[in-house]
Amino acid sequence: MAIQTQYIEYMDDDLMLEGYMAWDDKLTKPKPGVLIGHAWAGRTSFECKKAEELAKLGYVGFAIDLYGKGVKGNNNNENAALMKPLLEDRPLLQRRVMLALKVMKQHSEVDPKKLASIGYCFGGLASLDLVRCGVSINGAVSLHGNLSSPGNTKGNKIAAKVLVLHGWKDPMVPPADVINFAKEMVEMSADWQLHAFGSAMHAFTKAGANDPDNGMLYDEASDYRSWNSMQLFLTEIFS
Numbered sequence: 001m002a003i004q005t006q007y008i009e010y011m012d013d014d015l016m017l018e019g020y021m022a023w024d025d026k027l028t029k030p031k032p033g034v035l036i037g038h039a040w041a042g043r044t045s046f047e048c049k050k051a052e053e054l055a056k057l058g059y060v061g062f063a064i065d066l067y068g069k070g071v072k073g074n075n076n077n078e079n080a081a082l083m084k085p086l087l088e089d090r091p092l093l094q095r096r097v098m099l100a101l102k103v104m105k106q107h108s109e110v111d112p113k114k115l116a117s118i119g120y121c122f123g124g125l126a127s128l129d130l131v132r133c134g135v136s137i138n139g140a141v142s143l144h145g146n147l148s149s150p151g152n153t154k155g156n157k158i159a160a161k162v163l164v165l166h167g168w169k170d171p172m173v174p175p176a177d178v179i180n181f182a183k184e185m186v187e188m189s190a191d192w193q194l195h196a197f198g199s200a201m202h203a204f205t206k207a208g209a210n211d212p213d214n215g216m217l218y219d220e221a222s223d224y225r226s227w228n229s230m231q232l233f234l235t236e237i238f239s
Contacts (some may be wrong), residue, residue, distance in 0.1 A: 003055045005048075008062075009069065010103045012096055018069040019100060020048045022055040023109045025206065032106045032114035032138075032238045035130075036063040037097065037123025039206070040079040046206065047120070057231065060110050064100035066126065069163065075236045076214070083122050090129060090150035097130045101137070114159075114238050116136060119145055120205060124164075129153075131160040132188070141165065141230050141236035144202050147181040148175055158190035161232045165198030165226040171215035195229055197222035209227035 004023045005050030023031060034054050038047045043065045065071075067088060073079035086093040095115070105112045114155065115137040120129035124145015131140040132153040137160040147164065163187065166173065178194070185192040200222040203209040209218040 001105070002132040003052055005052065008103060008107075008129065010099065010229075012051075012099055016069045017065040017067075017096070017100075019062050019064050020041070020104065020105070021060060022051040022053055022111075023060040026056050027058060030111035031058060031060050031109060032234070033060045033062060033107070033110035033112075034115075034234070035097070035100055035119075035127070036061055036083060037064065037117065037119025037126040039121035039123055039203075040073065040083040042067045042082060044072060044146075047123070050120075056118065057234075059201045059234070060104070060107070062104040062107075064123075065124075066096050068124075086122075087125075089119065091152055093126055094129050094133050094150070094152075097126045098133070098135060098207075101130065101135065115117075116140065116234060116237060118143065121145060121231065123177065128162070131162060131188075132156060134159060137208065141231060141233060143205055143226055143230070144170060144173075144200070147177050149180070149184050150153065153188075156188060158185070158188045160190075161233070161237050162190050162192040162204075163230065164192070164194040165217070165229060166196045166200060167195060167222065168198050168203045169200060171201040172202050190199060195226070197225065208229050 030133045047063035054061035116139045117127040118141040122141030201217040203216040204219040206221040
């Protein structure tokens with residue numbers, strides 16, 4: 001018996017999306033489900049590996065797809081072009097994340113009363129937007145994610161607990177953005193926390209990231225600490 005994996009196709013109108021699910025089949029009862037939002041390149045082996053790592057911890061990991069089956073960027077310009085339409089149409093982004101949540105929630109391996117979302121970079125923004133919409137899940141995590149407000153959730157209350165894991169040297173999310181995010185969370189009555197890693201830039205969890213001129217650099221210590229912080233958070237929200 002071992003970690004089981006499955007590709008799952010689902011539709012957003014006429015667009016086919018494909019997620020990647022992982023779970024431990026030694027655990028026979030339904031398990032907490034955790035969405036994993038991808039970075040700007042699309043769903044890659046990085047997010048699929050995170051699903052498998054979460055499965056080893058006793059969860060169902062579901063690496064979601066926000067662009068379409070097989071759609072991936074190969075460089076920064078392509079990645080930015082893929083991400084741009086969803087950044088400019090946050091309701092569309094929110095719809096796709098909520099659709100992925102629905103797919104995961106309906107899977108037989110998942111306990112529908114124990115749900116969370118995490119996300120990396122662009123996926124961190126998607127994770128936060130899910131709970132900004134007032135969706136009732138247990139918790140949401142952003143790892144070096146964009147913190148900008150979507151503009152269509154003002155007046156909502158956040159039901160989920162929120163954890164932001166942020167690189168303080170991230171030029172894409174300067175201190176002013178962090179302060180604005182904190183104000184937003186207070187206005188939305190969120191149970192929120194933010195951990196800032198002082199030496200970390202953007203993409204600090206992505207082994208191999210080595211583009212400091214554009215603010216993207218792997219940081220081993222921050223990667224380790226953020227993963228441990230997320231594990232503690234998931235233990236808390238699912239207890």
